[in-house]
Amino acid sequence: xxxxxxxxxxxxxxxxxxxxxxxxxxxxxxxxxxxxxxxxxxxxxxxxxxxxxxxxxxxxxxxxxxxxxxxxxxxxxxxxxxxxxxxxxxxxxxxxxxxxxxxxxxxxxxxxxxxxxxxxxxxxxxxxxxxxxxxxxxxxxxxxxxxxxxxxxxxxxxxxxxxxxxxxxxxxxxxxxxxxxxxxxxxxxxxxxxxxxxxxxxxxxxxxxxxxxxxxxxxxxxxxxxxxxxxxxxxxxxxxxxxxxxxxxxxx
Amino acid sequence: xxxxxxxxxxxxxxxxxxxxxxxxxxxxxxxxxxxxxxxxxxxxxxxxxxxxxxxxxxxxxxxxxxxxxxxxxxxxxxxxxxxxxxxxxxxxxxxxxxxxxxxxxxxxxxxxxxxxxxxxxxxxxxxxxxxxxxxxxxxxxxxxxxxxxxxxxxxxxxxxxxxxxxxxxxxxxxxxxxxxxxxxxxxxxxxxxxxxxxxxxxxxxxxxxxxxxxxxxxxxxxxxxxxxxxxxxxxxxxxxxxxxxxxxxxxxxxxxxxxxxxxxxxxxxxxxxxxxxxxxxxxxxxxxxxxxxxxxxxxxxxxxxxxxxxxxxxxxxxxxxxxxxxxxxxxxxxxxxxxxxxxxxxxxxxxxxxxxxxxxxxxxxxxxxxxxxxxxxxxxxxxxxxxxxxxxxxxxxxxxxxxxxxxxxxxxxxxxxxxxxxxxxxxxxxxxxxxxx
Numbered sequence: 001x002x003x004x005x006x007x008x009x010x011x012x013x014x015x016x017x018x019x020x021x022x023x024x025x026x027x028x029x030x031x032x033x034x035x036x037x038x039x040x041x042x043x044x045x046x047x048x049x050x051x052x053x054x055x056x057x058x059x060x061x062x063x064x065x066x067x068x069x070x071x072x073x074x075x076x077x078x079x080x081x082x083x084x085x086x087x088x089x090x091x092x093x094x095x096x097x098x099x100x101x102x103x104x105x106x107x108x109x110x111x112x113x114x115x116x117x118x119x120x121x122x123x124x125x126x127x128x129x130x131x132x133x134x135x136x137x138x139x140x141x142x143x144x145x146x147x148x149x150x151x152x153x154x155x156x157x158x159x160x161x162x163x164x165x166x167x168x169x170x171x172x173x174x175x176x177x178x179x180x181x182x183x184x185x186x187x188x189x190x191x192x193x194x195x196x197x198x199x200x201x202x203x204x205x206x207x208x209x210x211x212x213x214x215x216x217x218x219x220x221x222x223x224x225x226x227x228x229x230x231x232x233x234x235x236x237x238x239x240x241x242x243x244x245x246x247x248x249x250x251x252x
Numbered sequence: 253x254x255x256x257x258x259x260x261x262x263x264x265x266x267x268x269x270x271x272x273x274x275x276x277x278x279x280x281x282x283x284x285x286x287x288x289x290x291x292x293x294x295x296x297x298x299x300x301x302x303x304x305x306x307x308x309x310x311x312x313x314x315x316x317x318x319x320x321x322x323x324x325x326x327x328x329x330x331x332x333x334x335x336x337x338x339x340x341x342x343x344x345x346x347x348x349x350x351x352x353x354x355x356x357x358x359x360x361x362x363x364x365x366x367x368x369x370x371x372x373x374x375x376x377x378x379x380x381x382x383x384x385x386x387x388x389x390x391x392x393x394x395x396x397x398x399x400x401x402x403x404x405x406x407x408x409x410x411x412x413x414x415x416x417x418x419x420x421x422x423x424x425x426x427x428x429x430x431x432x433x434x435x436x437x438x439x440x441x442x443x444x445x446x447x448x449x450x451x452x453x454x455x456x457x458x459x460x461x462x463x464x465x466x467x468x469x470x471x472x473x474x475x476x477x478x479x480x481x482x483x484x485x486x487x488x489x490x491x492x493x494x495x496x497x498x499x500x501x502x503x504x505x506x507x508x509x510x511x512x513x514x515x516x517x518x519x520x521x522x523x524x525x526x527x528x529x530x531x532x533x534x535x536x537x538x539x540x541x542x543x544x545x546x547x548x549x550x551x552x553x554x555x556x557x558x559x560x561x562x563x564x565x566x567x568x569x570x571x572x573x574x575x576x577x578x579x580x581x582x583x584x585x586x587x588x589x590x591x592x593x594x595x596x597x598x599x600x601x602x603x604x605x606x607x608x609x610x611x612x613x614x615x616x617x618x619x620x621x622x623x624x625x626x627x628x629x630x631x632x633x634x635x636x637x638x639x640x641x642x643x644x645x646x647x648x649x650x651x652x653x654x655x656x657x658x659x660x661x662x663x664x665x666x667x668x669x670x671x672x673x674x675x676x677x678x679x680x681x682x683x684x685x686x687x688x689x
Contacts, residue, residue: 075640092655
């Protein structure tokens with residue numbers, strides 16, 4: 001589904017990604033962990049198409065060269081990024097925002113606009129999935145939402161747009177345990193054999209709820225170690241220094 | 253008027269004009285105003301208040317030169333009407349009252365008519381209020397307006413009366429390609445405890461220069477809601493001065509919305525003459541292509557315990573020039589004043605200009621005043637967020653701009669007008685987006 005080959009990215013002449021290789025297949029959940037400043041958020045931004053990066057290498061999504069596509073086309077093709085810091089959009093109601101997103105996607109796929117009753121029914125169902133207060137739908141996107149509500153709103157949008165590949169960028173940061181459980185439950189219910197998730201996190205705790213098939217360690221712009229969920233426990237227990245030591249040893 | 257000749261110096265010709273068109277105490281007031289104009293002259297960029305806005309072409313125009321008189325039956329006002337709004341309507345075409353197009357109203361409680369008529373029938377009202385609030389001693393064009401204006405609208409609502417229907421004033425200029433000068437003088441008096449909604453709509457198919465002065469008296473505990481729309485104003489110029497005098501416990505609520513017209517200066521001034529007044533100013537301006545919109549506001553807190561709130565927002569495209577000058581004056585007696593002012597601008601291109609100038613002059617020590625002015629571009633984070641959800645660049649920009657400007661349109665309390673403006677706003681923003689590419 002997703003093939004990343006030797007992906008490099010820099011911003012203002014500062015190289016952040018230094019050759020990433022990653023393959024994600026349908027039905028899989030990949031966790032990417034790493035210390036602050038290792039390039040985790042840059043990786044998600046580059047996949048989603050944020051401007052401002054100098055990018056080289058290859059990102060193929062179901063055979064299409066993602067780097068050639070505008071962010072909205074990537075979204076239509078089935079990429080979704082749950083933002084680490086969801087953006088507040090004053091004046092645009094959640095409902096209108098979602099209606100526009102869905103209908104733009106449908107237009108790309110050659111479908112007519114979703115009819116109003118199906119749309120409202122879907123909204124209700126998906127809001128329930130992440131226990132989001134239906135009253136928030138009338139309010140401006142993320143404006144005045146608590147931290148937890150913003151993150152749940154990201155997963156709600158994910159559920160509405162039903163992407164093939166979802167990237168969760170530190171969705172767990174700043175969430176209390178109840179909100180974390182709600183968000184994780186939502187994600188688990190959305191998992192199926194045809195879609196895939198890349199879960200970027202700082203904390204192993206999230207991976208107790210969203211169980212990954214693979215765990216990758218991103219350090220200094222490269223994936224330096226990959227393993228199964230046990231690797232996450234090891235990182236939680238021992239931190240990242242042992243990996244640095246291992247790398248140093250290997251370099252010698 | 254036909255006796256005027258162009259060989260005479262301007263001021264003599266204007267004097268002749270006044271003497272030909274006025275009599276009695278009015279003639280005296282108008283000649284006095286003319287003398288004030290003679291001393292003050294036309295605005296020019298050396299004056300601090302006119303630093304950013306230069307009506308260069310004014311000097312070449314004749315302030316007494318009337319616009320063409322048109323056959324009312326050839327004029328269709330229906331396409332400018334606000335759909336679904338049951339209103340009392342006055343229509344002025346080229347500065348002249350168009351009776352057959354209007355739906356005026358006269359009763360003992362409510363008088364919606366013209367200045368020309370009121371000069372004959374409402375002496376007392378005019379003697380008490382006309383020219384008593386606007387600043388003809390310091391503003392040349394205001395003085396000239398008092399001297400020259402032959403017509404305008406007059407609205408008078410008596411004590412404790414509630415006017416259920418909004419009063420809509422249509423100002424249409426049409427029928428000429430020359431820039432003609434139109435002086436119009438308006439008066440609104442809402443007596444104690446009354447309630448009134450007024451909508452002024454400026455429409456131009458001719459490059460008119462409208463010099464408009466409106467005095468508004470809001471009696472104690474009265475409530476006046478006032479909308480000024482310059483949304484279909486073509487290549488017109490305007491200096492429009494609105495001077496509001498508020499008695500105690502009164503509320504005045506204004507929204508000024510401008511997205512057409514070549515050069516516009518709106519002066520909006522409110523003075524609190526009693527305690528516990530509340531004043532709201534909302535403004536929206538969208539412009540590009542060598543157009544200029546200048547909003548000058550004055551919030552004159554002269555008495556204690558009053559509240560004022562100002563929100564002006566603008567979107568400026570290529571070659572557009574916007575000015576916001578917001579003065580909040582808190583006089584020594586105005587303790588416990590609560591004054592808030594905000595001005596936010598989005599520049600769509602680096603050839604656009606915004607001059608934002610908040611001016612707070614505070615002479616009382618126990619007050620809450622705040623102001624903020626921003627000039628920026630569309631937020632790239634917001635734009636990326638929308639795009640990442642599958643909304644294309646152009647649509648995403650339009651959504652964000654509509655949301656930004658929509659905050660002011662949302663402040664319009666008349667539903668039919670708000671819906672009408674919202675629909676037009678989206679069209680206008682799309683036009684700006686397209687012309688931008």
